[in-house]
Amino acid sequence: MSDLRPKFWETVPLTRMSRAEWEALCDGCGKCCMNKLEDEDTGDVVLTRVACRLFDDTTCRCAQYPIRHQFVPECIVLKPANMDRNLYWMPETCAYKLLWQGKTLYDWHPLISGDPQSVHDAGVSMQSRTVPEFEIDEDDWEDHIIEEPT
Numbered sequence: 412m413s414d415l416r417p418k419f420w421e422t423v424p425l426t427r428m429s430r431a432e433w434e435a436l437c438d439g440c441g442k443c444c445m446n447k448l449e450d451e452d453t454g455d456v457v458l459t460r461v462a463c464r465l466f467d468d469t470t471c472r473c474a475q476y477p478i479r480h481q482f483v484p485e486c487i488v489l490k491p492a493n494m495d496r497n498l499y500w501m502p503e504t505c506a507y508k509l510l511w512q513g514k515t516l517y518d519w520h521p522l523i524s525g526d527p528q529s530v531h532d533a534g535v536s537m538q539s540r541t542v543p544e545f546e547i548d549e550d551d552w553e554d555h556i557i558e559e560p561t
Contacts, residue, residue: 414429414431415429415431415432415435416432419432420432420436420506420510420516420522421515425491425494425507425510425511426491433490435522436506436507436510436522437506437507438504438505438506438519438520438521438522438530438535438536439470439471439472439521439527439530439531439536440471440502440504440505440530440535440536440537441462441466441471441472441536441537441538441541442458442502442504442505442536442537442559443489443501443502443505444462444463444465444466444473444537445458445459445460445461445462445463445466445537445541446459446461446462446463446544446552447459447500448552448553448556449500454499456499456500457556458502458556458557458558458559459552459553459555459556459557460537460540460541460542460555460557461541461542461543461544461547461552461555462537462541462542462543462544463483463486463544464482464483464543464544464545465479465482465483466537466541466543468537468538468539468540468541469538469539470538471530471531471536471537471538489501489507494507494508494511498511498512502559503559504517504535504559506520506522517533517535519532519533519535540557542555
């Protein structure tokens with residue numbers, strides 16, 4: 412983390428962050444890697460505990476992050492240019508969403524706490540809470556809807 416400016420998230424707009432700073436914003440909760448259900452009528456999105464096939468339930472990280480699109484072509488590469496299109500499904504606790512909306516990071520965010528374990532200790536992550544998508548028929552995903560941890 413030596414290539415990160417001190418408290419960059421407080422002073423640098425998302426559009427001006429370095430790649431390392433952008434990546435460091437990820438708190439490691441894993442919620443973005445959960446399959447979601449969207450109501451066709453209202454557009455409301457709910458979180459399920461049905462994890463992407465590449466999600467590592469122990470680390471809360473993508474097991475193939477650098478080459479994930481080879482396996483999951485539809486995986487979204489979040490960037491400032493597409494934030495507006497993706498805000499509706501992003502977790503409420505997501506650092507990218509919070510900063511985009513002019514809010515501050517939570518105390519449990521690893522950039523604040525200095526400890527990557529803090530997101531798990533706060534009970535905000537999906538660590539050990541998921542089922543792999545290849546084990547659950549898509550018609551049964553609604554049986555796995557969960558309230559977003561906050």
